[in-house]
Amino acid sequence: MRTPLCDLLGIEQPVLQGGMAWVADASLASAVSNAGGLGIVSAMNADAAWLRHEIRETRARTQKPFGVNIMLMSPYVEEVAQVVEEERVPVVTTGAGNPGKYMPAWIGADIKVIPVVPSTAMAKLVERRGAAAVIAEGGESGGHVGDLTTMVLVPQVCDAVSIPVVAAGGIADGRGVAAAFMLGAVGVQVGTRFLVADECTIHPNYKQKILEARDIDTATAGRRLGHPVRALKNPFMREFMRMEYDSAVSNEELDRFGAGALRRAAREGDMKTGTIMAGQASAMVKKEQPARDIIREMMEEAEALLRGAAKWVN
Amino acid sequence: MVFEKIAALLNDYKELEGGVTPETTFESLGFDSLDRVELAMSIEEAFGITLEPDVNMRSVQDLADAVEARLSQLPKEGNA
Numbered sequence: 001m002r003t004p005l006c007d008l009l010g011i012e013q014p015v016l017q018g019g020m021a022w023v024a025d026a027s028l029a030s031a032v033s034n035a036g037g038l039g040i041v042s043a044m045n046a047d048a049a050w051l052r053h054e055i056r057e058t059r060a061r062t063q064k065p066f067g068v069n070i071m072l073m074s075p076y077v078e079e080v081a082q083v084v085e086e087e088r089v090p091v092v093t094t095g096a097g098n099p100g101k102y103m104p105a106w107i108g109a110d111i112k113v114i115p116v117v118p119s120t121a122m123a124k125l126v127e128r129r130g131a132a133a134v135i136a137e138g139g140e141s142g143g144h145v146g147d148l149t150t151m152v153l154v155p156q157v158c159d160a161v162s163i164p165v166v167a168a169g170g171i172a173d174g175r176g177v178a179a180a181f182m183l184g185a186v187g188v189q190v191g192t193r194f195l196v197a198d199e200c201t202i203h204p205n206y207k208q209k210i211l212e213a214r215d216i217d218t219a220t221a222g223r224r225l226g227h228p229v230r231a232l233k234n235p236f237m238r239e240f241m242r243m244e245y246d247s248a249v250s251n252e253e254l255d256r257f258g259a260g261a262l263r264r265a266a267r268e269g270d271m272k273t274g275t276i277m278a279g280q281a282s283a284m285v286k287k288e289q290p291a292r293d294i295i296r297e298m299m300e301e302a303e304a305l306l307r308g309a310a311k312w313v314n
Numbered sequence: 315m316v317f318e319k320i321a322a323l324l325n326d327y328k329e330l331e332g333g334v335t336p337e338t339t340f341e342s343l344g345f346d347s348l349d350r351v352e353l354a355m356s357i358e359e360a361f362g363i364t365l366e367p368d369v370n371m372r373s374v375q376d377l378a379d380a381v382e383a384r385l386s387q388l389p390k391e392g393n394a
Binding site for chain 1: 346347348351352354355358364366367
């Protein structure tokens with residue numbers, strides 16, 4: 001399936017792989033790009049040296065376009081914002097904030113900037129600052145989440161801006177892809193389903209939890225700190241939520257408790273004191289496969305659905 | 315002028331019944347980061363300027379000052 005997003009980014013399938021912290025490295029990103037989508041390396045809370053290495057590693061594994069996701073709350077945001085310019089990364093996505101102040105330099109360096117937006121006003125703001133597209137990500141997604149759902153956010157963002165809109169949040173199969181197009185998007189960003197890609201280097205315990213998840217198994221926490229996060233419910237999450245509701249626990253203490261939890265889960269396989277960030281679509285993810293097959297299956301199913309979409313129309 | 319216009323936008327946005335003064339803080343109005351972006355976009359549209367939402371703008375006066383500064387940077391219309 002070819003949409004204007006493919007032409008904009010020089011990719012074959014209108015699929016972006018989410019820039020997930022501790023997950024989206026050169027291995028996964030290059031596999032997705034080689035499969036025709038846009039692989040994305042997450043700069044997460046890592047420093048310039050780490051990101052530079054991962055970018056070069058990605059380039060060693062793929063000739064195709066790829067992107068870097070910049071997490072705007074990172075303590076290293078200033079230096080990684082510089083690295084993407086210096087390394088001439090073709091696409092930068094951003095999350096967890098307003099990328100406005102970095103955009104003039106990035107756009108000056110011919111980088112296509114595609115911010116993740118939680119609201120129509122943020123979509124308008126980044127469009128006015130020269131964004132090439134926006135990712136309208138509903139709260140069904142894993143990791144940092146906004147309040148609005150994909151179902152209501154995507155069409156409203158499509159109404160608010162003229163640039164291409166990528167839908168994200170809860171999209172794990174062809175039905176979600178087809179639905180995203182009906183809502184007005186011209187592409188999708190997928191996170192949770194890529195967790196179980198063969199080329200995703202996270203710990204097997206994490207993948208197993210995704211494969212076993214039921215629909216009701218995720219929850220959001222951290223609203224009190226101003227940045228709610230969605231993850232699978234586990235002992236860590238339950239303890240975090242208990243502390244969050246306890247007014248005797250300070251924000252600093254709560255923040256400290258969460259530090260390192262994602263790394264513990266994703267890299268060390270600690271399912272008890274780690275946090276297993278994942279979207280509500282976890283339960284729909286059933287099979288470990290190469291990234292290529294994930295994309296192929298999703299798009300084939302979407303195409304079949306879209307072809308049959310008029311079945312109830314006279 | 316600028317303050318009145320901003321106060322009107324705020325009254326609309328948060329359904330306040332007046333009572334916005336230059337000293338009113340955004341924190342007291344319960345503003346979060348998304349609210350700041352909403353307000354910045356309304357201000358851009360109302361005044362024809364660009365404006366970055368800035369957490370350092372604590373009070374309505376801070377915002378009014380920033381808007382005045384942006385307005386004074388706009389190219390002046392000629393008299394021809």
